[in-house]
Amino acid sequence: MEVEVEKGGGDKKSNKRLSVERIYQKKSQLEHILLRPDTYIGSVEKLTQPMWVYDEEKELMITKDVTFVPGLYKIFDEILVNAADNKQRDEKMNTIKITIDKVHNQISVWNNGKGIPVVEHKEEKMYVPTMIFGHLLTSSNYNDFEKKVTGGRNGYGAKLCNIFSTKFTVETSSCEYKRSFRQSWQKNMSLTKEPTIRDSVGEDFTCVTFSPDLSKFHMEELDDDIIDIMKRRAYDIAASSKGVRVILNGKKLPVKNFRDYINLFLKDKYDENDQPLKVVYYDSNPRWQVAVTLSDKGFQQASFVNSIATTKGGRHVDVVADQIVKKLLEIVSKRDKGGIKIKPFQIKNHLWVFVNCLIENPTFDSQTKENMTLQAKSFGSKVTLSEDFMKQASKCGIVESILSWMKFKAQTQLNKKTGAAKLSKLKGIPKLDDANNAGTRNSQSCTLILTEGDSAKSLAVAGLGVIGRDKFGVFPLRGKLLNVREASHKQIMDNTEINNIVKIMGLQFKHKYNDPEDLKTLRYGKLMIMTDQDHDGSHIKGLLVNFIHHFWPNLLKYNVVEQFITPIVKVFKGKFSQAFYSIPEFEEWQKETPNFHTYKVKYYKGLGTSTANEAKEYFTDIDRHRIKFRYGGTEDDASINLAFSKKKIEERKTWLKNFMEDRKKRNELGLPELYLYGKETSRITYNDFINRELILFSEVDNLRSxxxxxxxxxxxxxxxxxxxxxxxxxxxxxxxxxxxxxxxxxxxxxxxxxxxxxxxxxxxxxxxxxxxxxxxxxxxxxxxxxxxxxxxxxxxxxxxxxxxxxxxxxxxxxxxxxxxxxxxxxxxxxxxxxxxxxxxxxxxxxxxxxxxxxxxxxxxxxxxxxxxxxxEGEEPVKMLPSYKNFKGTIDEISDNNRYLVSGEISILDDNSIEISELPIRTWTQAYKEDVLEPML
CATH class of the missing domain: 3.90.199.10 (Topoisomerase II, domain 5)
Structure with missing residues (x-):
């Protein structure tokens, strides 16, 4: 570069040139490393962050905020990984000794693997240990064509530790060369003496001892936090180096393998049911050890690549986690078909993954080696988690945790959808006649009447003319409510009827209503169901009970739900009249009344049959028509589940079969049919309602369907x-x-x-x-x-x-x-x-x-x-299904009445086909849209 200097006085020119020399400088690599350490070893400033450390009192791993200097941690780690790498060069190696002397600011790492060749390098004219520990950019890992599963790669490693130490000593003994070697460096690798070489017949070993230059890290001593992290790395090495025992400060670590190490993390961890976390292991591949368990703190991972602690993970973790996530996503989607749509990253947030692997020539995104970046195709091995592993992973609590989270998420979305705040005035709900006191401090005394349709609402409104509108609100239902127990999350979210009921009542999906005081948050203290006294009316009642029970079972325990019944038959004679609330009760009256045929009989097929005057009569004597549901215990819960859960299909068959057989026997014996509502009925249990009223709808449903x-x-x-x-x-x-x-x-x-x-x-x-x-x-x-x-x-x-x-x-x-x-x-x-x-x-x-x-x-x-x-007394010939004018084929494919129905297709030429027949009930337009159009 040319620098143009302005002509003039000598002093000015000299000053200009001095400034140029100050700006443009040349440094040796050693000087550059000391001047810009963050490029090589990470920051030399103190950093505080949560990290896993070993708690010696509790004998397990804990997370705590640790203040440390990343650069100091890194130079220690370089020496430690070098020792672990030696296991890959010498299978007989079985011990690593680590000594951390806080008082004397001295750290040593010893291993009994194959010693460094104590021989002079012919080209560099120096001993090999001198070259690889005391000269930059020297390494045994520069041959990229050689596939190695070691941690070193770039030729800095141990030299960086030497550079950032006041004293650095290497000792090694090589049985192969029958020599021992010892050499020390001082003042950041700037001073050294000739190595000491002796004949040796002892065992192989290598020991590196160094005193970190604490001034470079703005420290005065090795504090407890950095020592805790170094000790944790000793446990890491014990876990990631198969067949190697690790001795720390003279004490053998209690970690013999990767499983022992994982247990240190999970000793005090429990799942939602207060059970110890279940861990699933995979170690079928000699280069891969994998484990997974449930995480309650988002995605967690502890991983090692060639004994390097990849604290930020990397592609080796991704390739494992992605397989697990994919399988769990399939399982969860089947288990909760109608739930919220869950994404892979949301599944991943429930995983705690442990990975220990050997990767050929791994690459990292920095010299600190926290994130492994090598593409999976270059790993040198492939990890395919077994079906058994996946099966066990699905049973260790992760799936249940995901489903629980999905339910919570769904409830949160539903709460946002419905608003669910206790408001004194509601807007935007058509046909709602709100009680005057709803949502006020007197809301506990209010009752919401849900009617079967508009005509039933008219009846209720007519009745309110007698008792007033302060404590009673009316809202008409449009047909039958959704069976929320089997509905998808989207169906519930999109169901206007359910959302309206939630808003009107002031219900909140996230609330459990465990305490009676919670009921004060509702806009209405009671929910009264007013339907026709027929089978469909019973079903509507049941669906509403199911709705409340599914989301807020405690509300049933606090007797929030009631029903309003009206006569199904009335008899008249002169001024005398009598109402009956069930057909069996009426039939029983007929048998007991000799001249029953002289009475005028009026059947009420629906609430719309009743007149406005009759409505006023009903509400004048509201206590007679108001039937309270009483919670009778767990048998009530079981009965509701039996009636509405898709998991209870077989049990429902038995339930109905027993009911029909019992009724048949009663008819044969001339016994009257059982009925639920009589003159004195004021309250019933949910179990009675399901087994004596709703069951009649279930029977009729079969007859209809x-x-x-x-x-x-x-x-x-x-x-x-x-x-x-x-x-x-x-x-x-x-x-x-x-x-x-x-x-x-x-x-x-x-x-x-x-x-x-x-x-x-x-x-x-x-x-x-x-x-x-x-x-x-x-x-x-x-x-x-x-x-x-x-x-x-x-x-x-x-x-x-x-x-x-x-x-x-x-x-x-x-x-x-x-x-x-x-x-x-x-x-x-x-x-x-x-x-x-x-x-x-x-x-x-x-x-x-x-x-x-x-x-x-x-x-x-x-x-x-x-x-x-x-x-003619002959056996019939077996027939195959047949449809008029169908041109395809129908073939039996099994002995249990299963058939394969095929259409017809012809290949006209390389670019054209003709479909002349589709399988039965594969409708033409749907086939075009779902099959043909995506192919175009």
Whole structure:
């Protein structure tokens, strides 16, 4: 570089030149290391951070804030790792001795591995120990083509310790060369004498003794903190060096292997159930030792690469953690399908990973070697954690901890969604009639009435005209509540009904309500359920009870939940009237009343049947209609779980089966049917509610959802055919009009939309629907494109009886059928008797409570042929499922009625294929969107 100097007086020129020399200087490498130590050994300033150290009193590893100088720690570590490296050169090496003398500021590290060659280097004209300990950029690790699993690499290592010491001594004995060597350096490696060489027949060893130059580290003595860290590194070496015992200050360390070392960290650690942490180990690969356990402080790791403590981890830790995370993510996703979406880093936060490995020619991001950066493909070995390891890892408490965290996270999100603060005034909740005192200091005396629909709300509001609105609020439910026990987190988050109830009540998902005082945070002290006195009303009650029990079980213990019951039947005679709250109670009254037929009977199918005057009567005598739920103990919890948990399917089967058998026996013995609500009923347990009321819905749910094996029909379908037969509908009629007729003739009490869907399904004839459609479709009744969901509005399409239907359901059988009655109205038969098994012709599918069924369609001609065989006393021939106009194939793949359904595809040329058939119920549009479009 040229520097231009301004002409002028000599003094000015001299000053200019002096400033240039001061700015641009040349230093020797030794001077540069001492001037800029942070480049080589890290900071020489004191640093305070939490670190693991060994507590000699407790005999375990603890974390504490340690103040130390990283540079001093590093030079000690370089000597220690050199000693550990010698194990890779000499398998017979079995001892490392470390002595830390605080008083004399002296540290020594001795190992009995193969000694350094005591021989003069022919090129450098000096002894090898002199060269590698006293001259910079000398090393045995410069051959990158040689694969080594040692810690040294860059040729600084021990020299740095020499440079930052006031005195540095190397002693070694080599059996191979039968010589011993001793040489000392002083004043930061600037002074030395010729080495002492003697003949030796003793054992191999190498010992490095040094006195750190404390002034370079702004220290006056080796303080307790730096000594604690050095001692911890002694334990690290004992753990990471297989087959090497470590003696620290004359005492053998109690760590024989990596497992002993891990136990030092976990001695006082317990899981959420107060059980000692379970650790899972992997050591099938000679170069890899891995362990994992549960962490409650985010991701933690303790790892070693060739005995170097990689305190910041690196790619060796990543390759292990990533495998564990991937497997746990699969397990958690299966265990909690509907939970919040969890990301890999969130899984990782529950892991505590220990890794001890040997890596060929490792690379690091700095001379301090805290983070290993070598790509996994260059490790020289591959670690593939075994299936058994993964299985055990999933059982050591990590999965449970993740699921618990997911639940907490979900509750936090739900709290944010609902707001959940105790407010005296709520906005933005349609149809809510809030109590005047809700959310105030008198909120404990308030009751929220949840009604089944708007008509029931009208009844409740009419009743409030009697008792006032200060303590009572009303909110109508839109149909049945979500079964939160089996719902996904997203479903709950997106469910307006649940969010509204939470807001209105002032509930908080994160609260457990363990103390009665917690109830003061609610906007309402009581939750009253007001539904129809039918099976669906019972189900709505059950779903609400399930909702509260799932999120806040303690609220049931504090009797927060109540119900409001209304008559299901009333009898009148003159001025006399009597209300009944269950059909069995009414039937019992009939048996006890000789002239019961002289009474006028009024059936209440829903709350909407009651008049405004009757509503006022109910609320005037509110204590009669207010039934309190009383918590009866753990049997209540068990009953609620039995009714609503998907894990209890088999138990529900037994539950229902026992109930039906018991009721059958009572009928045979002429005993009255048991009922829950009577004249004197004022409170019931949840166990009674589940086992004596909700169970009736479960029974009816099966009858509604699962087709009869006799006629292949569900009750709704049977009602449609009954209406068509009775009115002889052989000419076109609108689907919407037919639905009205069904409601009138067969006492259908549910939504018309559902009934119109039933009519449309009976008339569908595309591939995959009916083999024999009972009704004829006139208009767009749906296609294979969308699986029938593309049917036109019921107002615009027509239908009538298929002429074949009455041939199958012979009218000559009608007088023999057992018809049902509803409110003294004769309705459809219990079942029809078709001339062939209709359940096989069109198949059957349904999911009830505890039971479900799925029967495919069969060819009607094969069914008829088998019927003829059976009439002749022959065995029927086995049939395969068959769908009208289906061009694909159906093959049996096992003996338990499992079949493989295949479509048809043709390869036209290298760029074209033709799909001429899809498997049954693989709908065309969905196939295009889900399969074909992603391939384009």
């Amino acid at each position: 699962i087709p009869s094996s006799i006629d292949g029909l569900k009750p709704g379908q049977r009602k449609v055919l009954f209406t068509c037969f009775k009115r002889n509908i052989t000419k076109e009629i609108k689907v919407a009009q037919l639905a009205g007729s069904v409601g009138e003739i067969s006492a259908y009490h549910h939504g018309e939309a559902s009934l119109m869907g039933t009519i449309i399904n009976l008339a569908q004839n595309f591939v995959g629907s009916n083999n024999l459609n009972m009704l004829m479709p006139q208009g767009q009744f749906g296609t294979r494109l969308h699986g029938g969901k593309d049917a036109a509005s019921p107002r615009y399409i027509f239908t009538y009886l298929n002429p074949l239907t009455r041939l199958i359901f012979n009218p000559l059988d009608d007088p023999l059928l057992k018809n049902l009655y509803d409110d003294n109205q004769r309705i459809e038969p219990e079942w029809y008797i078709p001339i062939l098994p209709a359940v096989l012709v069109n198949g059957a599918e349904g999911i009830g409570t505890g039971w479900s069924t799925k029967i495919p369609n069969y060819d009607i001609r094969e069914i008829v042929a088998n019927l003829y065989r059976m009439i």
